[in-house]
Structures are given as structure tokens and as C-alpha cells.
Amino acid sequence: MPKSRRTTPRTLALLTAAALILPLAAVATPAVASPGTGTTATVSMGDSYISGEAGRWKGNSDTTSGSRDGTDRAWTGSGYDGSRVYGSTYASGCDRSDVSEVRSAPTVNQAQINLACSGAVSQNVFRASNGGQSFKGEAPQADQLAAVAAQYNVKLITLSIGGNDLGFADVISTCVQDYEIWWSYCHDDQQAAVDAKMDAAMAGVGKSVDEIRAVMSAAGYAASSYRIVLQSYPSPIPRSSENRYPESGWSRTNTGGCPFWDADSDWARDTLVPEISGRIAQVAAAKGVQFLDLRDMLQGREVCSKATKMATPSNAPSATTSEWARFLDLGTTVQGATQESFHPNYYGELALGRCLTLMNAKTTGNWSCRNTAGQDATGVYLAAS
DSSP: OOOBOOOOOOOOOOOOOBOOSOOGGGSOOOSSEETTEESEEEEEEESHHHHTTTTTBSSOBSBOSTTTTTTBTTBOSSSBOTHHHHTTHHHHTOOOOTTSTTTTOTTSSSEEEEOOOTTOOGGGTSOGGGTOOOBTTBOOHHHHHHHHHHHSEEEEEEEEOSTTTTTHHHHHHHHHHIIIIIOOOOHHHHHHHHHHHHHHHHHHHHHHHHHHHHHHHHTTOOGGGOEEEEEOOOOSSOOGGGBSSOSSSSHIIIIISOOOOHHHHHHIIIIIHHHHHHHHHHHHHHHTOEEEEOTTTTTTTSTTBTTOOOBBTTBOOOTTTSOSBOOOOOSSSOOSOGGGTTSBOHHHHHHHHHHHHHHHTOOSSOEEEEOOTTOOGGGOEEEEO
16 A cells, blocks of 8 residues: 655755756767857756756655655656656756756757756856856856857757745745744745845846856857846745645645745745746846746646645546645655755646747747646746736
């Protein structure tokens, strides 16, 4: 019989971060390429929300054994191998999944190159010559981009950065502890903590855009020959009125994997995420790049959303009924890595790929990515932002 995940509340620190897909070393060098000629490429850069973190999971399940009711793509039949999903980056923790945003948009350009790394901050994007820092054994992403720009005809660069500069992991960990241990709200003090970091974080986002442009210019690209899309973050948890579990009791912990008070959920969904999206949009406008707003991309598909349900032995995971984000596993048997928590999962990554595919056709303007209730990734669409 499958074992059902039962827990006692405990503090769980989260590492929320960045990851995408193909490491540069795994990409074959095209025979002929230069700005405007040769193999075209899409490049993704930044943190876990674009690297493909949590791409291992097809929805969520409380079953801790075997394939976890078909949700665990790392199941080999006799054990678990994360490299089946994250490739060589599973060992480093960059976790670039095989369904990351850029990989799930294969028709945008001929090559899809993922330089993002789970946990990255802005300094991991900057060139080393301009304050950039190596991360998880890899050179700063802008320096990796320089090699890509010399090998490919780069047409589109997507960037997701700033969340770790704002301390996403600390915010989530604090809110979980306040639900599990202290029985107090987190939103007041965490709003103040985010506000204290916001200006510096957005300066880092802006500098990241500048660094990308400097690399492309040095590689001989005209500003009009490629595009940069700066994207925001989706909310992985629903507002309280859309949570399928009651606030009291332990169902949000023991079953749902969404241990947050109603007031904190509403703050995160309707204040924090929109605030961050708004500030990133301001950076995009100031730097003259396109903005892709993801704040509502997971609407109705969040962890614990009423419109979704977990997979069970009798109900297989499905893109139309399962959650599109990874829950917080507080089980006695941890199913995967904590850093996967509250990131778009397999279904969410396919939806992000659809967002990027549609965004590629929008050569001007800012756009918001949304999903259609009851449909899979093919129901994803863009609305003017």
C-alpha cells in the first residue's frame, strides 16, 4: 500500500532560487554563426523561476513511495535520479530542467540555451570584470553569455532576477514558521524587510540588463538585432478565499503543503507579488526592454487552490486538474529537494514555455501571461499589460 505523508510541524528553511536548462558545455558549437547569421538562439538567464526548478514534478501527491502517484519524473522504477530531469546541473543545484521555460518554447529559435541557476542573485549575472561573482562552480552568467553570443546568432534573451536579492527564501521560511510554531502573522515584518531591500534589488535588476547589453555590444550585435524580455514572478499560493483547506487544523501542513495564514496568503498574493511585478516593470521601462508580467500566470493552479487537486493512487496527475506549482513537502519522507518548493512544476513550466512562445511574436509592448481555467498549457494567452 502507498504510504501517506503524515507530519508533525517543524521549521523548514526554504531555498527559493533560480535554475534553467542546458549548461553551456552541453550545447554543440554551430559550424557558422555570428550576429545576424547562423543558428538562431534563445537564451534564458537568472534564477530558479526561469531555470526550471521543480520541473521534476507533475503536480503533487501525499504518497511517499514509488512514482508518488505518477508525479515524480525522477522515478526510475527502483529509485530516484534527479539527473533524469535536471541533467548534469542536478549535482550542482542549478537545476536546469528539461522542461524549463526556454526548453518548453522550442519553436522560438533553433537553439535553446539555459544559463540560469537556482539561487542566483544579480551579482551572479554581472560580468566578473564589473563585480560579477561565480556561483555553484559556474562563471557569472554574463560571461557565459559572451561565449554563447560568439557561437550563436542570439535573437531573444529572457531574464528573471531579483527575487533572491529581495530574500524570497527568508520571507517564505518566516511565514511558514509563523504558521507552524509562533501562531502569528508574518506580513507586517516581512513587508518591512522587503521594502528595505527593494531599491537595491531593483538596482541589481537594472544593472543586469546593462551587463547583458554590454556583452552583446562587445560581441558585435546591434541593439536592434536582438531583444531582451524582463519577466516578473508568479504567485505560487492562492488568496485565502481560493484555498481548498480550512485555516484551522493541520490540513494545510499535513496534506496541502501550504502552511500559511489567510492574512499572510492574501498579502503574498495580492500585495507582495503585484508590488514586485510593478517595480520590475518600472525597471524594464527605464531600460527600454520588454516586460512579461507573470503575477497571474498560476491563477487557479496554485498550491492548495480550490480549482485543483492532488494526485492519488486512483486519480492520475493531469494538466487540467493538478496544481502547477510545487508544494512545501513537510513529510517525514522528503520527496525531493526543499529548494523546489513553490516554483512552477512540470505543468507550470510548459505554461511558461507557452508564454515565451507567444511573447516572441509580440515585438513591442508589455504583456501579462494568463491561463484559461480547465485547460492545459495550450490555453495560456497574453493580455496587454
